[in-house]
Amino acid sequence: MLGDNVYYLALSWAAVQAGTPAQAGLVMSVSALPRAVLMLGGGVIADRFGPRRVVIGSDAVRCAAVLAVAALLFLTSPGLWPLALLALLFGTVDAVFMPAVGALPARITGRDQLTRVQGMRGLAIRFASVVGAPLGGLGVAVGGAAAAFGLAGLLIAVSVPLLISVRMRELPGEQVSEEGSDSEQVSERVSEKVSAGAWQDLKAGLAYIRGHRVLAPLMLAIALGDLGFVGPLNVGLTLLADRRGWGASGMGWVLAGFGVGAATVSLLLTVRGRLPRAGLVAGCACTAGAVAVGSLGQASSLPVAVGIALLIGLVSGLSGAMCGALLQTQGDPSYLGRVTSVASLVSLGFAPLSMPFAAAAIGAWGLGPVYLVSAAVCGLGGVVFLCFPALRRAELPA
Template identity: 75%
Template sequence: MGSPSVAEGAGPVADTAVIPPTVADSVRAAHRDPNVLRWLGAYTASMLGDNVYYIALSWAAVRAGSPSEAGAVMAASAVPRAVLLLGGGVIADRFGPRRVVIGSDAVRCAAVLAVAALLFVTTPGLWPLAALALVFGTVDAVFMPAVGALPARITAPGQLARVQGLRGLAIRVAGVVGAPLGGLGVAMGGAAAAFGLAGLLIALSLPLLITVRLRPLPDGEAAREAGTAWADLADGLRHVRRHQVLGPLMLAIALGDFGFVGPLNVGLTLLADRRGWGSTGMGWVLAGFGVGAGAVSLLLAVRGRVPRAGLTAACSILAASVAIGSLAYVPQLAGAVGVALLIGLLAGLSGAMCGALLQTQADPAYLGRITAVASLVSLGLAPLSMPFAAAAIGAFGLGPVFVASAVVCGLGGVVVLCFPHLRRAELPA
């Protein structure tokens, strides 16, 4: 292992916030590791702030403009995030994930608090909201790859399944608690108060992140010199394409996301409407999915390593695809909630296995760029399937589209089974 003065990423910038080798060599269960728990607290606070921010932004945009203008403001962050995401991966690897996460959280906090202060003293209209959305999307392009690269640097490889479980729990908690918090902020003081609350929650992550310490990179990785940004990006893409596990794993993730996003978003809304379940029924189905995903996250956080990770991912993807296809044919709400619970369990397990394999199989110096590629697929490209899903449902009906989506999702599991190195991939002990 390297010394505490080793560069944090592939570039020449050093970071002294590194775990000394004698400490790094002693493995502690992630859910009992104070270093991991500090990261988890920071991540949860940041995700809570994100959820409150989106509630505040949507409320302020609706109050300040027409529905179409509000929709444009809400979508404004997607473009810079998608365009700049791969470059954000290069930055995360060059300057180190911890430093990039701290810097991007500080920028997000300052931008949100600045808009909150502006809304407290005046009614400026849509322009500051649009500017905030653009800033958030731009910073997210750097923040997301760094967040994805950080877990592998704060704990041992054998603990990454637990970390994926803890991260899943944090996402579920932020989703459940963040929306009511945002609504409470709006009710108490309008959008300005909600933005202020979001900024304070993001600010809470900063002192925790500053205390997080990193495991040093292997000596060979620390010595690698960075080239130009384009060369670094091309190098990262080559690393994914040529890797016997990462290349097919990215394909499996892409197919799973394309098959999953349409039914869970557009399809579920139309299903609830046509079955007469209404928004309440749709909420119960989504709750079933959330409970299932949360339960498997808790199990992974406590249990840790899952044997035969590649094969487990393939089987859970295939089983989840069958459950997705059957959802359109369940006539009763209670049955749909049960199927959604099963989908949450299986999708949560396959997602955690894919995430842990991605982090353990990747060369540590490439983790930011690899995370950026995976994030671009999941958050930049997969949502493009939603308008096609809606049009297909109008033309062919719910059942055939859910089955077609299930087939696409299931192809991800087939890909895992067809590539021996991925199928036999194991998580470190």
């Protein structure tokens, strides 16, 4: 995550230096397309060939690509094309990497510890976002975009042996382990899996989710929550800070409030390990978050906005962690790559599409109405939690 944060800062800086602002924006958005188009296929790959080898292989590819661009920038000024190709490759690899990462927790810990894993993941995200940007800025200041890319590549390189060292258990019924098998057995297993048909695997995964009493409504709740959340907390917050006269520093304070709230919940879940009535808690948190999102658009003073953002961080962090833990515990481990790919597709593929619409709507109708509509969409996610009995009564393992 640290490497990713440094990479994105280096990519944006290099793109701005090499082209116009519009071209830089295009380079930054290139990775979203393969991520959205290929995410479901990435879930199939993770489930077919095992998340361990997929995670290690895709992380190694990311590392090699970033270091190659760093070397290219050290030697010459290649323009925008290598940056666009890197962004395209990064998005493609992400489409495989993210579902595989989502399938790992069930293989590395017990079901009763999965909520703790989500809490620790949240802490890692917050730490990386706080430390990664200054690290990237330091790299740019010392040696330009080339040094920042080199730093990102080295950070990702450190993660590869760490991933290799993680011990994983096999799922019931697996005949060949991820490691310690001779090459003939592995090749035979891969051939059998390929012949089974990836398309059938994808359809089977979607059918599994659609027929599941908890996962099906949970996916709907996640989609509604993300669609209502992304616009106001991204482009909407920028416009809110501008129109209220808070400036960039004010927007930074609001984001800091959100980050503190989310990190606090992550720490709580890491220490506590489990909350009872997970489905009900997630639904109530999602509903409370919707009210807070609507209130943020009405805030006229910066201290009030920071306080509301702190509350949003608390409740959204809680609902997000509960959703992640429920995905892990309710899904069959053999389907977790595909389950994670669907959830990631919603969060990283569809939800960002709401940002240009949110910006256009704010320009047409103002901040208040758009924030209220977004809050209503978030609130529908909470309604889904509360209206589906199986989801509302879902519990995490003790």
